[in-house]
Amino acid sequence: MSTEHDQADSTGLHAELTRFLRDSGALTSDWAEAFEAVPRAAFLPDLMWPFDMDTGAGLPVDRRTDPAGWERAAYSDVPVTIQWDDGQHPGPGPGRVPTSSASMPSVVARMLADIEVFPDARVLEIGTGTGWNAGLLSARLGDRNVVTVEVDESVAERARAVLRRLGLHPDVVCGDGRDGRPDTAPYDRVLVTAGVRDMPAAWSAQTRPGGLIVAPWGTHYCDEDALVRLTVADDGSASGPFCRPLEFMKIRAQRLDWRRFGSHVERYPGDAAESVTTVTLSDLGEERRFSAAKFVIGLCVPDCAHVLNTGRGASDESGESTVWFFDMTEGSRSWASVVSRPGEAKAVVRQSGPRKLWDEVSRALEWWRGQGSPRVESFGLTVTPEGAQRPWLAGPAHPVPSFAE
Incomplete structure (x- = not known):
């Protein structure tokens, strides 16, 4: 059972994380209230694997045996693995492949700022994970404006249960995120929280003209992604710049099988x-x-x-x-x-x-x-209505060359 001291510690750590996100510029003022109301720790399981920046590994922390260590990890600005090997590895040690996680809070805050929501904006999230993102969106926009899709049934069910416990009721759907959620389309924003290698045409088709798709995108050349921010046009195409490098677990159907x-x-x-x-x-x-x-x-x-x-x-x-x-x-x-x-x-x-x-x-x-060794942010991507992907440098009129023989 939690004590008043434990609860005070949690409240203090939560406030400290929120203050850090504000001071670093990751958390914008319009999202501060949602972050204060929806704590990250509420969405994390008893056994989890925070990423250790020094060793580059996920180390197990169990709330039942190390509650203080668990609390510190829950409110730290580090990614946390919550599932290994599509649920086939229960722990306690790390498994082979991390397959579901809670992103770094600073990454979450910046991506929410990137989608530029407005009152009553309808948002489709691809990749529910712990449910924290969906909870923040619901706290800001209201339950009826948030749809989140998760491919793993057990992960979706757990996220749904945590959200309900907190009094939040976005539409949590178990399904293939590549299909979007056509039943409740169109959306003003699509927020993708998994690495993408082939941008599904369904996302553009389900987004209003002028709407945004924000997703970690990259190629199979390496695991690294770059956040792309696409604006959907009247013809169903979508185009926009890469904002910054980052790395997410890949959509399951697009993982590279070595x-x-x-x-x-x-x-x-x-x-x-x-x-x-x-x-x-x-x-x-x-x-x-x-x-x-x-x-x-x-x-x-x-x-x-x-x-x-x-x-x-x-x-x-x-x-x-x-x-x-x-x-x-x-x-x-x-x-x-x-x-x-x-x-x-x-x-x-x-x-x-x-x-x-x-x-x-x-x-x-x-x-x-x-070309002067341009940074990632100098490039962008256009996705046709059929889903063809065309990277460019400095603008869509300057496509990146292909050197495939």
Whole structure:
């Protein structure tokens, strides 16, 4: 049972988080009342895995055994995993793949500011998760104006129960978010809280002309996203700029299954063509998160996935790093690798298959540099009524080139 001291601590931590969000500029004044009324902690389960910024891992915290630690994590500006492996891993340790989470409060606050709601605006949220976002929207706009869609039945049911307990009753729907919610369309705003690789045409079709779609979008080249803010036109197309880099768990149907590349490299290096390059890991953006270089390569080299393997384990003292590139085109087995060693000015490039993936990547990098190495925020995206995606630089009249051969 909670004591008055426990409740006072929670109230103090909640006020401290809200004050931090205000002072940092993440929380705008028009959302302050909703944040004060709807505490994040109310939506978090007893066992959760806050992301540790120092170790880069999700560490378990259980309210039943460590209530003070749980409270601190609940009111910290860190993302919190609430589900692993689509619910197949109950814990207590981390599972293989995090599949549902509570976003950083600062990210939540900024995205709510991005959608620019107004009185009686109707909002469709894709990705209910804990239900905190839906609760904040309902507190601001009223229950009847908020529809939220969650693909996982257990996650949806838990969010619905927490919302009801707090006296909030948005329409919580269990379904595929890619389909939107046509029964109650049109909407003034669509807010997506999962990473997107293919923007569903249904979202634009269910948004009023002049309405906004705000979503974390990216390519399969890497896990990183950029928040795109699209305005829907009369013809059903949607276009707008990227606002800032960030990273979300991906929509389940659009996750990258790395097992699909298992047959690409049957023998290494086999008959791969070999060359050298002076391009470094830093040039490729591999030494930092949210690199514009990685983002732009993904735009310019379609249907390409890549991964960095570093030889820094106890069994490998060479420090050798290998960047792998795989062609995602159905039936293709094209691949490339770039092997770098500390102290060596040149890296070894190997390529196999009809697509010369490294040539495409290096050309994309050269193009980006030739444009002055623009930031992610200099780019934007247009989505046609049919769902085709067309990235651009500085405006829709300047499409990003594709270097696929």
